Amino acid sequence: MSKHKRPEVDARLSKIEGHVRAIRKMIQEDRTYPEIVHQVAAVRASLDGVIEVIVDDLIEDCAASAKKGNFISDTVLELQQVVASIR
């Protein structure tokens, strides 16, 4: 199982959690809907960034395993499952 970029994935999710909390504060402060939606769209883009990091990690793992002559079928399966989730 690929793990190399897990700390980066967690750091990004931590920022996203804080971002969502900040949007809730905007609601309490009666900020306009366009301002709120702008931030919601930014969080959505950040989630796409998390998925990109995970896909990168799996691809790098796949390449490293192949270089060592190891089986890559498990990592390829993980990649296929990831792609199926985001379609």
Place this chain on the structure above:
Amino acid sequence: MSKHKRPEVDARLSKIEGHVRAIRKMIQEDRTYPEIVHQVAAVRASLDGVIEVIVDDLIEDCAASAKKGNFISDTVLELQQVVASIR
């Protein structure tokens, strides 16, 4: 400024915040990337749901104002700004 559905928007964002926290816990628990991406994609769909609620609120506000014979230009502008953010 439209406000009717703000409590629903906040309730949905509160759930999303908890969902992101739960995904971070999955990382600590060494769950697989496909499991994590499945949940990240679910959060992304929930964010789309938040935007739908906001657009609904603005459209209802627009219709109610028009029915009363009030100007709707402010709400229409808000709708245009929201659509520009999510394109």
